[in-house]
Amino acid sequence: MLTQMKNIVVDFGPVRAVDHVSITIMPGEIVGLLGENGAGKTTLMNALAGSFRPTEGEIYFDDTRADMHSARDAVRCGVRFIHQELNLCNDLNVFENMFLAEELTKTGLLSNILSKKAMAERAAAVFRRMNADIDPWSRVSDLAPSEKQLVEIARALLFDCKLIIMDEPTTALNNNEIENMFDIMRKLSAQGVSFIYISHKMPELFAVCGSFYVMRDGALVAGGRFADVTESQITEMMIGRSLEGESFDGKPCFARSEVAMSASHLSGDEFTDVSFELRRGEIIAVTGLQGSGREALADALFGVVPHTGTLTVSGKTMERGAPIIRYMKSGVAMVPRNRKERGIMKDLSIQDNLSMGWLNTKHKGPLISPKTEAARYLRGAKALSIKANSPRELITTLSGGNQQKVILSRWLETDADVLLFDNPTQGIDVGTKFEIYQLILRLAESGKAILVFSSEFAEIRRIADSCVVLYKGAVNAVLSRGEMSEANIMHYSTGANAEVLSHG
Numbered sequence: 001m002l003t004q005m006k007n008i009v010v011d012f013g014p015v016r017a018v019d020h021v022s023i024t025i026m027p028g029e030i031v032g033l034l035g036e037n038g039a040g041k042t043t044l045m046n047a048l049a050g051s052f053r054p055t056e057g058e059i060y061f062d063d064t065r066a067d068m069h070s071a072r073d074a075v076r077c078g079v080r081f082i083h084q085e086l087n088l089c090n091d092l093n094v095f096e097n098m099f100l101a102e103e104l105t106k107t108g109l110l111s112n113i114l115s116k117k118a119m120a121e122r123a124a125a126v127f128r129r130m131n132a133d134i135d136p137w138s139r140v141s142d143l144a145p146s147e148k149q150l151v152e153i154a155r156a157l158l159f160d161c162k163l164i165i166m167d168e169p170t171t172a173l174n175n176n177e178i179e180n181m182f183d184i185m186r187k188l189s190a191q192g193v194s195f196i197y198i199s200h201k202m203p204e205l206f207a208v209c210g211s212f213y214v215m216r217d218g219a220l221v222a223g224g225r226f227a228d229v230t231e232s233q234i235t236e237m238m239i240g241r242s243l244e245g246e247s248f249d250g251k252p253c254f255a256r257s258e259v260a261m262s263a264s265h266l267s268g269d270e271f272t273d274v275s276f277e278l279r280r281g282e283i284i285a286v287t288g289l290q291g292s293g294r295e296a297l298a299d300a301l302f303g304v305v306p307h308t309g310t311l312t313v314s315g316k317t318m319e320r321g322a323p324i325i326r327y328m329k330s331g332v333a334m335v336p337r338n339r340k341e342r343g344i345m346k347d348l349s350i351q352d353n354l355s356m357g358w359l360n361t362k363h364k365g366p367l368i369s370p371k372t373e374a375a376r377y378l379r380g381a382k383a384l385s386i387k388a389n390s391p392r393e394l395i396t397t398l399s400g401g402n403q404q405k406v407i408l409s410r411w412l413e414t415d416a417d418v419l420l421f422d423n424p425t426q427g428i429d430v431g432t433k434f435e436i437y438q439l440i441l442r443l444a445e446s447g448k449a450i451l452v453f454s455s456e457f458a459e460i461r462r463i464a465d466s467c468v469v470l471y472k473g474a475v476n477a478v479l480s481r482g483e484m485s486e487a488n489i490m491h492y493s494t495g496a497n498a499e500v501l502s503h504g
Helices: 041-048 071-076 094-098 116-130 145-158 175-190 202-208 231-239 294-300 324-329 339-343 350-361 370-384 400-412 430-445 457-463 486-493 496-503
Strands: 003-012 015-025 030-034 056-061 064-066 079-082 163-167 194-198 211-216 219-225 259-267 274-279 283-287 308-313 332-335 418-422 449-453 466-471 474-480
Touching: 003 041, 015 041, 015 056, 030 041, 030 175, 030 202, 030 231, 041 079, 041 163, 041 194, 071 079, 079 145, 094 116, 094 145, 116 145, 116 175, 145 175, 175 194, 175 202, 194 202, 202 231, 211 231, 231 430, 259 449, 274 449, 274 474, 283 294, 283 430, 283 457, 294 418, 294 449, 324 332, 324 350, 332 400, 339 400, 350 370, 350 400, 370 400, 400 430, 430 449, 430 457, 449 457, 457 486, 466 486, 474 486, 486 496
Parallel strands: 015 219, 030 194, 030 211, 079 163, 163 194, 283 449, 283 466, 332 418, 418 449
Antiparallel strands: 003 015, 003 056, 056 064, 211 219, 259 274, 259 308, 466 474
16 A cells, blocks of 8 residues: 545535545556546645645555645655646756756865756656656747646656646646557556546547546545446436436537638638638537648737738627727637637636626626626526635636536627637536537527537537538638548548659
């Protein structure tokens, strides 16, 4: 046994976030920790990582009880927590990040001088152990997201870490980068390093984890081996109910004849000659692998990045270089990817975040009515079941799923005709995903025109009427609902048809 948490309780005032949870981690084990947003997973791991002391319970390492007063205590026990938001300084070199607050200095009279060469050599040795091709002298700002993730793992290994906790580590990674990270995890596991892997992505959990624990409402509700369960069984454990009857097979198409948005030969820095028509009530998915131009196209349709060609919204041609506010006032709304960086305003309250869309597009006059703002929040909270203690709290106090609901409410208040959903269920639990899918379908039924930018086949299959597949910035295929198999989407996403044609 490497680590054991016994009857852990974490209270925040009158709120019990973790309720008598016990888990055991063995050396070299990769354990999945599952649960919906707000289930208590991260809180439990913060207790293990020394971020705060549990109200009750005991923590053991190698059969010895540990008093976790701080993160330094956890590090001394061999525990490192790699958070979803990476804790790296972009302006420092890789080795400087790895030795932050643990710097090596020269000896003798030069003891106040940093030994950069020694730190770089030790960092390089860790990367060799991981079989990761990263230069310790590189500036972190120049690294790809996947490389930054590996730097975090390397920093943990640098100080003989025995247990690495990873919270949603693949959010910014493509499929190849994810598989490379899994290979490294498996190699380290064979060397005796254990992992606790927090994720909502079932295929990843089944691919890399051997065992699992499931939390719900702060309590541990299940545990076992992934080999003994199915994805649907795990999902039911997480949400506490069956999803039978919530299948999206046979989804009706609500498309009408009126065109809400049309693009003709749109081109930008990362995409070229993209054309499509989006009708009211229609849901079109846009997919493609990293580098396909999918994200840049989404930004261009909301005026974030410049483009050439013709873009029309509700019969009105959008001027080139028009500001985002012009797109918003023309009836285009966007639920952006990377919610924490592009969707929320961290220093503002939940209510203010929710109102931003309406204030920018509909508000007139110099004053804002607190009564009107409160009513708007209550309307959105009721419609989307937003769980918050108070609308005046900072939006960062909410779980990821509830933050996303606030962003959705923001745009629903504008009554936009065209809705762009860019990776709408990123970092969101299974139950909230289904709520968002149902909302998208209801919006389509009401006549809204919807574009969903996603790389998840299951998501595309559940909601889309058709699918535009991008490859190297160009439209490689437009698939009807009947043609939207995972094999077909991957075939065109990888450009396999282009390879066949080039060799034909």
